[in-house]
Structure formats: C-alpha cells, structure tokens
Amino acid sequence: MAVTLKDVAKLAGVSRSAVSRTYTDGASVSDKTRKKVEKAARELGYRPSLIARSLATNRTKLIGLIANNFQNPIFLEVFDLYTRALQKRGLRPLIVNLTDETDPEHSVQMLRQYNVDGVIVATSTLRPYFAKAFKDANMPVVHAFGRAEVGTDVHVVGIDNQACGKMAAETLLLHGYERIAFLGGPESATSTQDRATGFLGHLRDQGVVPVDVRYADAYGYQAGRDAMREVLKVEGVEAVFCGDDLICMGAMDETRQKGIRVPDDIGFIGFNDMAMAQWQAYNLTTVRQPTHDIILSSIDLVATLVEEPEKSLELRIFPCEVVERGTLRPLSQ
Amino acid sequence: MAVTLKDVAKLAGVSRSAVSRTYTDGASVSDKTRKKVEKAARELGYRPSLIARSLATNRTKLIGLIANNFQNPIFLEVFDLYTRALQKRGLRPLIVNLTDETDPEHSVQMLRQYNVDGVIVATSTLRPYFAKAFKDANMPVVHAFGRAEVGTDVHVVGIDNQACGKMAAETLLLHGYERIAFLGGPESATSTQDRATGFLGHLRDQGVVPVDVRYADAYGYQAGRDAMREVLKVEGVEAVFCGDDLICMGAMDETRQKGIRVPDDIGFIGFNDMAMAQWQAYNLTTVRQPTHDIILSSIDLVATLVEEPEKSLELRIFPCEVVERGTLRPLSQ
C-alpha cells in the first residue's frame, strides 16, 4: 500500500541503498543520483518510514515524557513548551500519564518497548528513585523539576527549592510581616520539603516562629482551600507562603469567602508564577520558577545523553526570582 | 544489547516462532511451550520490541493527537482524559502541538512517517479540511470537538454548538435579562460561529436585539478581557454570553476591575464548565460540555475505524446542559 524504498529505487533506476542514502545525512550520494531519487520520490509521494528506520538504527527520536500533575495548569505551560521544543529538534514526546501510579516498573517497561531514545521525568512530586529506575534500565534520563539527592545518580535540571523558600521568607519579612504561616504542597514531594526547609529555616534564623505549618494534600486548588480553612483557625495570621500558585489561589478564595481581605488583612505569596498568577482576580505575588529554561535545558541534556550515555552526572540549577504583584501589603517607606 | 526473540528461543529451546506466538494473542501455542518461553523470558527480562512488531504487523498502537489550544486549561482536562483512556486500551497518543500552524501537510507527513494507526483532531478551532487531510492520506481520523459540515466526510464527535448557543440564550431570557451582549471566541472557529448562530438566532426569535456582538481574538483570558473592555463601552449591558469559560473569566475580571459588580450589575454565562468554573472567585454559571463523553467516544470511534476503515460516516453528538452557579441574578420568583 504505502510507497517504499524499493518503489522509489525502481522508478529512479538506482539501488535501494542509493535511496536510503539520499535520506540519511552524512551519507555519500552524488548530486546526480540524489536528483533522480528526489524526483522519483516526489512523483510517488515517498516518505521514509520512521519505524523501519528505528529498527535499523536503534534510534526512535521518541522521548518519554513522564508527568503526573495533570490537574495543575502549570503543566499546560510545561507541556506546551516540551512539545514545541522537542518538535523543533525533530524529536517527539511519548507522554506517560502517571496519575495515581507510583511504581516505575510499568512505565519503564512501556518505554523500553517503544525503545525511546531518552526519558524526561517532569515532575517534582515523584521520589528520585523513580527516575533512577529508567537509568537502571539503561535509558538516558533527566529529572526535570527534580531534586539533587545524594546517591541517586540521575541528571537533574531544576531549581534550588531551599533557596527559593528562603526568598519567600525574606520577602515576607521585608514587608514587615511577623505572624507568618506556611502552607506547603503535599508533604511527600521533595519540592515541598525543600521549600519548607528553606522557608522555615530562614524564619528561624531571623527569630520568627511561624504561627502555622501545614501541608495541602496535593498541588491543587481544592487542596489549597481545604488547608487554608485550617490555617484560618489560627488567630491573627498575617501572611501565608503557599508552596504553589494553585494552592495559593484556593487559599485566597477560601480567605476571601470568609470576608477576610487580601492583602489588607492577610498577605499571600505563591510559587511558580504560572500564567494565571497575573489574573486580575488574584494578581499574585509569587516566586517565579524559570520553567522555560528548565525545559529547554532538560531537552538539551537528554539529547546530549543520547549521544553520550556515559556523560558525567550533571545538576543544572536555575535561579528563581520574586515577582511582586498585589497580594502583599505595600512596603512601608 | 537488548534481549531479543532469538535469545529467548535459544534459552527455551524452541523456535523463534514459538516465542513470537507466546506474545501474540490468538496464536496457537501449547501450554508446555508457553511455560518454557515465559520462564526463559523472565530470566532474561525479555519484552517484545514494539518497533519490530509494528514493522511486521503494520500497526503501531500510536494515535496521533492533534491540538492547538495549549493555553486553555480545558485542554489539560482533555489531555488528561485522552492519555489515560488511550493508555487503558494499550494505545499511546503521539501529540502534535499545532500552535500557530495552519497547514495540515506537515502534520500529515509526520504522522504518516510514524505510521500512526489513527488520528484524533481534538480542537474546535481548526477548519474541517484540516481533519480531512488525514483522511485523504488514508488514515482513520476522528474530529473531536468538531463541526459536522456537509461535504467534509470526516467522522465527528462533539456537541451541537448551535443548540448550546440557544440554551444560553434561553437561560438569560429566563433570568429576565433584556440588554444582552454576545462575546464569542475567535470568529474563525466553527464552534464560535455555531454558538453565535444558535444564540443570536434564539434572541431574534424572541424579539430581543443584542446590545453588542463581539469576538475575542482567541479562546483565552487576556482576549476575553480585551474584548470585554469594548463591550463595556456599550451603555447598560445587563448580561453577557461568553463563548468560553476562560474568556468569561477574563471578561469578569475586566468588569470587576471597573468596579462593576457580578452578578448584581452584569450577569455572565460561560461555556465548557472547565474545572476552574467552580472556583470561588468566579463561581461561573456556564453551559457544560460533556468533555468526558466526547473523548471516550472519539477514542472508541477511532479504534473502530482502525479495524474497519470503510465504516460509514458517523456523527456523534452529545447534549450539553446549563450549570447554574452564581454569575446570573437569581430567577425572579
């Protein structure tokens, strides 16, 4: 049915190798042959089969993209960037939706069967051993948004969550807040843990005792609301650092629904700077994570690893910055 | 490097066919042989290569999933559902991100090269000929969220946008609104056009002249805000039907920023019922689109088409419903 090498070769009056070489860069074909082949290919509407090529070359141009946070709009941005950037390099993502799955085994097998060239684990809510499983299966793997953990020799591209947590603390203190609460994401996520460490550590260093430390069940809106309901039971909370913008929006909605004003009565600072943080209804002051850089860099890294599997371990950490909008009270002059 | 059929065959002391048959359902293998093969496979950690299988069977288990609305959170839900539902059937999506690309040719070639089993075009903002291009390239294709257009013989799963537009109009009239504006999505999208037709048609039938008819540049938040700024220049607008929830949220934010209250001064009704429509800050009354049904059904349909390419043309239309929340004034008793 489909047009194959052989058909083109016959029409062009050359060998199959010649046709193959026309479509393999770096291969040796004379201009004359190439012209003939291209003409024949055009007439027949020929496209080389990537499947067959994959089988022969042992390269598929597929990159497994593992994610589990399909509820969080930040992932839409992540996803848009990944698909576009991979596309631009002639690669394609093979998405694995991990929603409620924690055993890497199944994903590993699946991606191995598709013979993906590499894997990007793009989530901060999985334990590092998850990414490690791919490495053990001999696939190049990069943990994007991951944590650099000793002993887990997997390449990581991300941010220094501890430093970012500290930045949030500094910002709140700078704005003169004293009765401060921490409302993190799921406690099991390394990103949450690190942000908590950095945030609470800096408060402690400054002699400030947090009025509440609490963790939402998920990086989600409702989880944020639910957790905030508890935080609000504490008397006189002045400001809250939320471990994620989405959680922060839920928390703000819960707060406002109680008739408490933001930022007049309670200030908020979020994390991520997702597109929605700019929305008028929230206008969120937040710690910006350089999603763009992380994604491009992780693609770069995985592409390098494909060529150079034994490349020595790399941690690529990008800086965050605080974006001041309207959810903290103004700096006192 | 990788373990192949041959290795397993040798260890199990059987022919390669026997091994292959063990992993092909419906093939004839005795229990004894199967046991031997499975034991050997387990010892070696063997998994059949899907690439090789694809080459031999001409089936890849890959479904091309074409989308272009990576800015709209509704797509995150769509995406989550697609990946999970496909996964469950042993299929995998091969995502094509169409952001600012309108020529189907490139996507067609790409998916043809990957030899996808079928294609789902999951967007309402592409012209039907886009989906048609895949059909012309002899791939089973389903246009999800598409419009049933005469002459474009492509399978469609979606909603009756005209009927839904009418429902929105009925709802506004029921609530006693008279000075009504229409704020649609991009005018080029068939979904927008149909919603407009249904909505404006019903108003006309009821003798109501809309105070404004306007189209946002995109199915997006900022586009909604910008368009609403114009709508607000019209004196005495009482209610707005937005062609999409995200647009509606933008429109509401613009409205409130001007100090105009929702729903006291202006009422809003959206479209889609995306997860965020429930958020406290918006609490949107909206026309619910049965995303879940559309997605499952489109997967079903495309899977059927893979087996039965000549299946006669099908349009699967699901009903919408109005979800009343808090952005319209209460029904007068």
Add this chain to the structure above:
DNA sequence: AAAAATTTTGCAACCGGTTGCAATATTGTC
C-alpha cells in the same frame, strides 16, 4: 490399534529501512 481430525511446531519469507564492504566510477596528479 489404525485412521482421521486437530493442534502445535519450525522453516523461511517478509515488513522497510541501514550500512560495511568490495567493486566501480570519477577526479586529480605528474
């Protein structure tokens, strides 16, 4: 227990490409 019917098995060709190698053609050198 032999014959017939059925099930299981291995052989070998095939899916659509790539690539090392040796043969051939082309180009450059003197």
Add this chain to the structure above:
DNA sequence: GACAATATTGCAACCGGTTGCAAAATTTTT
C-alpha cells in the same frame, strides 16, 4: 595518458519481530 587517490554505487546481511505453510505431534474416532 597512466596511475593514484577519492567518491559513489550496489550487494547482501541485518535490525527484531510476524505469519503462511507444510511437517510433526497429539488427540479423537472407529
């Protein structure tokens, strides 16, 4: 123009599976 160096070409094996077919093994029938 002869010879060497280099570029191009085709052959054939291979990537890792599947599958039609005939032979072999097993089960059923008489």
